[in-house]
Amino acid sequence: MLDVHDLHIDYGKISAVRGLSLSVDAGEIVAVIGANGAGKSSTLNALSGIIKPTKGSIRYGGKSLAGHSVRSYIRMGIVQVPEGRMVFRTLTVLENLQVGAYRLGSFLLSHISPEDVLQRFPVLAERLHEPASNLSGGQAQLLAVARGLMARPSLLLLDEPTLGLSPIASEEIFRLIDALRNEGLSILIVEQNVRQTLDIADRGYVIEGGRIVLQGSAQELKKDDGLVASYLGMKSACAPRSTQMRVK
Amino acid sequence: MIDFIQTTLDGLSIGSAYALIALGFTLVFGVMRRINLSYGPSIMLGAFAGTWAFVTLEAQPWLVAVVTIAGTVAVGMYVERLCFWAIRKDAAIASMVSSFVIWMQLEEVATILLPGRTYPYPELFKFGGIDIGPYFLRMEHVTTLAVAMFMLVVLRLLLYRTRFGLALRAVSESSEAAVYMGISPVRITFWAFVFASFIGGVAGYLLLAADQQVTPYFGLWATFKGLIAMMLGGLGSIPGAIVGGLLLGVIEAHTQWYLGNAVKDLTAYLVLFLVLVLRPGGLLGQGIVERHAQAFRRI
Numbered sequence: 001m002l003d004v005h006d007l008h009i010d011y012g013k014i015s016a017v018r019g020l021s022l023s024v025d026a027g028e029i030v031a032v033i034g035a036n037g038a039g040k041s042s043t044l045n046a047l048s049g050i051i052k053p054t055k056g057s058i059r060y061g062g063k064s065l066a067g068h069s070v071r072s073y074i075r076m077g078i079v080q081v082p083e084g085r086m087v088f089r090t091l092t093v094l095e096n097l098q099v100g101a102y103r104l105g106s107f108l109l110s111h112i113s114p115e116d117v118l119q120r121f122p123v124l125a126e127r128l129h130e131p132a133s134n135l136s137g138g139q140a141q142l143l144a145v146a147r148g149l150m151a152r153p154s155l156l157l158l159d160e161p162t163l164g165l166s167p168i169a170s171e172e173i174f175r176l177i178d179a180l181r182n183e184g185l186s187i188l189i190v191e192q193n194v195r196q197t198l199d200i201a202d203r204g205y206v207i208e209g210g211r212i213v214l215q216g217s218a219q220e221l222k223k224d225d226g227l228v229a230s231y232l233g234m235k236s237a238c239a240p241r242s243t244q245m246r247v248k
Numbered sequence: 249m250i251d252f253i254q255t256t257l258d259g260l261s262i263g264s265a266y267a268l269i270a271l272g273f274t275l276v277f278g279v280m281r282r283i284n285l286s287y288g289p290s291i292m293l294g295a296f297a298g299t300w301a302f303v304t305l306e307a308q309p310w311l312v313a314v315v316t317i318a319g320t321v322a323v324g325m326y327v328e329r330l331c332f333w334a335i336r337k338d339a340a341i342a343s344m345v346s347s348f349v350i351w352m353q354l355e356e357v358a359t360i361l362l363p364g365r366t367y368p369y370p371e372l373f374k375f376g377g378i379d380i381g382p383y384f385l386r387m388e389h390v391t392t393l394a395v396a397m398f399m400l401v402v403l404r405l406l407l408y409r410t411r412f413g414l415a416l417r418a419v420s421e422s423s424e425a426a427v428y429m430g431i432s433p434v435r436i437t438f439w440a441f442v443f444a445s446f447i448g449g450v451a452g453y454l455l456l457a458a459d460q461q462v463t464p465y466f467g468l469w470a471t472f473k474g475l476i477a478m479m480l481g482g483l484g485s486i487p488g489a490i491v492g493g494l495l496l497g498v499i500e501a502h503t504q505w506y507l508g509n510a511v512k513d514l515t516a517y518l519v520l521f522l523v524l525v526l527r528p529g530g531l532l533g534q535g536i537v538e539r540h541a542q543a544f545r546r547i
Binding site: 048050069070071073074075080081082086087088089090091095098099100102103105106107108109110112147151 | 408409410411412413414415417418420421422424425426427428429430431432
C-alpha cells in the first residue's frame, strides 16, 4: 500500500535521512525503531507531507505523493498523530475532534459529527465539552489518536504515542493500536517502548543514521541479539527523556 | 444624573467603534502573535479612497461605504503579503518594524491621492436623531452601536460555528499542530487579515461618517485607539477587545464632559497604564498571560 523508496531528507547541510526504503501493507502494524536523532520523526513527517523530502519516491495506493502538501496526503488517507500529542489545549475535546476532520469538513461545525469515532473512546465522550487542557496525558493521547481517526485514515502514522505516559496509560494505547489494526487500519509507528511495540507489530525496521540497518518480522527482530542489546536493554536510558517531555 | 447617562450612551457608541478596531488587532494578533501597526493607516487609506470617490466622482454615501471597506480590505491584503507573509515566522520584530514602514508609505499614498489636509466625508443620515425621554440619541451613534453589535455576533458565529473559525482558533493556539490537520496557517492568516480589514473598514466608515471629515491623521488615531482598547481589555482576547473598546469610549466621553477635551487622551493613557501595572494581561487577558507563563515554565 505504502511504498517508500530511496528517501533522502536534508536540513540545510545536515542530512537526517539517507536513502531509506520501507513499505506498509494493508492492515499491518509496522514499527520503526531507532535511537534519538536516527531520522525516525523526519521520516514520518515526510510520509505525511509535513516536510518535503530532498529526494526519493513515496507511493501510496499506486499514486506518487512525494512533494505534495499535507492536504493531499490526508485526502489520500495518510494521517499523522504527531509527537507530543499536540492537542489543542484551548479548544474543547469536541472541537479537537472536529479540527481533525478539517480536510473533510463542511462549512458548519455542527455538520461534523464525531459519533463514529467516539464509540471507541467513552472517556472522551464524557468530557466532550471540556477544554482539552483538563485531560490527563493518557487521555490527551487518546484524543490525539481520535482526532487522527476523524480524518478517516487508511494509514495512521503514530509518532511516539506513549511518550511520557504511565505504564497503564501506555498499555491502553497499545491495546487501542492493536484493535485499530484488527479492524483493517494500517499503522506505521515510531516508538521508544520497543518491546511492547514489537509485541503488537507485524514487522519492523531499525534505523540508524538515517538508513535502515535491520528489518524483518516482529518475531525475528525480538530475537535479534544486536537489537536486544541496543534497544531492548535501553529502557533506563529512555526514562529521563520521557519524564522531561511529559506534558501536563 | 441625566448628563451622566447621556455621556455614557455617547461613550458606548464611540466605544463600540473602538471595539471593532480592537477586534481587528486582536484577530491578527491572535493568529500571528504579531501586531500590525499599519492597521489604522490601512483604514485611513481605505477611507481616503472613499472620500476620493465622494469628492471627485460625487459618489452616493452607500458607494463611499463600499469603496472605503473594499479599499481597506485591499490595503490589508497588501500589508499582509508584504509585512507578514513575506517575513519569516520567527522574525516577529521585523514584521512589526516593516508594518511601521508601510504605515509611512500608506500615508504618502493618501497625500498623493488627495493632497489637502481635511476632506469631507458623507454623513450616514440627514436627520439628527431620536429623543427618548430626557436623552437624545444621535442616529450615527445608534447605527454605530447596532452595526458593531451585529459584527460581534457575526464574528462570534464565524469563530465558533464554522470550520474556518475553528481552523483560525487552532492556528492561534499552535500553527505547528494545525499543519498536521491539513490546515494551511498561511492561508488562514491571510483570511484572518482580510476579515480584520473588513471589520476595520466598517469601523472606519462609521467613525468618519459620524465625524463627517477625514484627515491623514486618522490612521495614527485609529491605531492608537485600537491598541489601547486591545491592551485595556486583554491582549488576544476577543471579549477583552469589546470590553476594552467600550470602556475606552465611556472613559473618554466622561473625562471630556467633566474635565474637558485636553484631559481626554491623557486619562485614557493613564487608565491603560494603571491597568497594565495592576493586571499585565489587561482586564480579560489574564488567562492568556498565565497560559503563556505556564507554557514557558514547562519548557
